[in-house]
Amino acid sequence: xxxxxxxxxxxxxxxxxxxxxxxxxxxxxxxxxxxxxxxxxxxxxxxxxxxxxxxxxxxxxxxxxxxxxxxxxxxxxxxxxxxxxxxxxxxxxxxxxxxxxxxxxxxxxxxxxxxxxxxxxxxxxxxxxxxxxxxxxxxxxxxxxxxxxxxxxxxxxxxxxxxxxxxxxxxxxxxxxxxxxxxxxxxxxxxxxxxxxxxxxxxxxxxxxxxxxxxxxxxxxxxxxxxxxxxxxxxxxxxxxxxxxxxxxxxxxxxxxxxxxxxxxxxxxxxxxxxxxxxxxxxxxxxxxxxxxx
Ligand SMILES: [Ca+2]
Numbered sequence: 001x002x003x004x005x006x007x008x009x010x011x012x013x014x015x016x017x018x019x020x021x022x023x024x025x026x027x028x029x030x031x032x033x034x035x036x037x038x039x040x041x042x043x044x045x046x047x048x049x050x051x052x053x054x055x056x057x058x059x060x061x062x063x064x065x066x067x068x069x070x071x072x073x074x075x076x077x078x079x080x081x082x083x084x085x086x087x088x089x090x091x092x093x094x095x096x097x098x099x100x101x102x103x104x105x106x107x108x109x110x111x112x113x114x115x116x117x118x119x120x121x122x123x124x125x126x127x128x129x130x131x132x133x134x135x136x137x138x139x140x141x142x143x144x145x146x147x148x149x150x151x152x153x154x155x156x157x158x159x160x161x162x163x164x165x166x167x168x169x170x171x172x173x174x175x176x177x178x179x180x181x182x183x184x185x186x187x188x189x190x191x192x193x194x195x196x197x198x199x200x201x202x203x204x205x206x207x208x209x210x211x212x213x214x215x216x217x218x219x220x221x222x223x224x225x226x227x228x229x230x231x232x233x234x235x236x237x238x239x240x241x242x243x244x245x246x247x248x249x250x251x252x253x254x255x256x257x258x259x260x261x262x263x264x265x266x267x268x269x270x271x272x273x274x275x276x277x278x279x280x281x282x283x284x285x286x287x288x289x290x291x292x293x294x
Contacts, residue, residue: 069083075089075090085110091112093115094116096114096115100120100125104130111135111157121145130154134155137158137160137161140164140186141158145169151173152178155178156178156201161185164186168193169191171194175198177202179201182207185209187211188208190214192215192217195219197222198220198222199223202226203228206228207230210234212237213235214239223247231255232256235257237261238263239262239265245267245269247268248272251279255280259284260283260286261289262293
């Protein structure tokens with residue numbers, strides 16, 4: 001069995017799995033009506049990274065040479081980070097940007113750190129379950145314009161993100177969650193996801209050092225997944241979410257470095273907005289809500 005599996009791996013090395021079909025030149029998303037609906041509130045720049053070469057493959061399994069190997073993947077039990085999973089044997093580091101257009105990125109890895117960005121853009125994915133090995137991303141995370149994507153549960157193991165996070169224009173996305181992330185050094189934008197009904201899974205997020213923008217999510221009703229958020233370094237923009245009626249999860253927010261803008265959330269009672277405003281000790285910039293929105 002071991003010999004057979006080694007032969008199988010030799011015939012199908014991880015290189016094949018890791019190659020991604022890189023899209024052609026990345027369009028300017030904000031200037032393209034095909035990629036993104038027109039939106040006058042859209043921020044001036046997205047900094048979507050350019051396409052890059054695909055990542056390198058993982059190290060091929062070594063010969064166990066008669067040692068115990070419960071999953072018969074060719075890596076001895078003592079060296080195998082998961083000796084019950086024949087598709088995972090090492091904790092890896094990819095020193096490249098990654099565009100997850102194809103499945104198979106996690107083949108060979110128990111855990112994976114990406115030294116670069118992770119971009120999931122304009123795919124026909126319905127999930128990202130195949131990315132469950134990823135634990136850290138030194139650059140930004142972009143989940144953008146994936147019209148069939150239903151959830152991002154496959155990224156629930158991500159603990160650290162060194163750059164900005166954009167979750168935008170995913171028409172079918174029903175939940176957004178990064179439950180292990182405690183601190184975002186960049187901004188967090190959750191915008192224009194028309195099926196999203198709750199920000200259910202940012203349970204440990206305490207700080208967004210950049211701007212937090214939650215905008216134009218047609219079915220977003222609650223922000224219950226942000227119970228730990230205490231500090232926003234930049235602006236906090238909460239606008240154009242017509243179904244939003246409950247922001248009580250944010251009453252622990254004590255500090256905003258920039259401007260607070262809470263406008264055009266037509267289902268959100270004035271008392272809710274006032275309570276949110278009064279819960280914030282420090283606002284570095286202006287505060288706009290209620291009559292000031294008009
Ligand atoms: Ca093994």
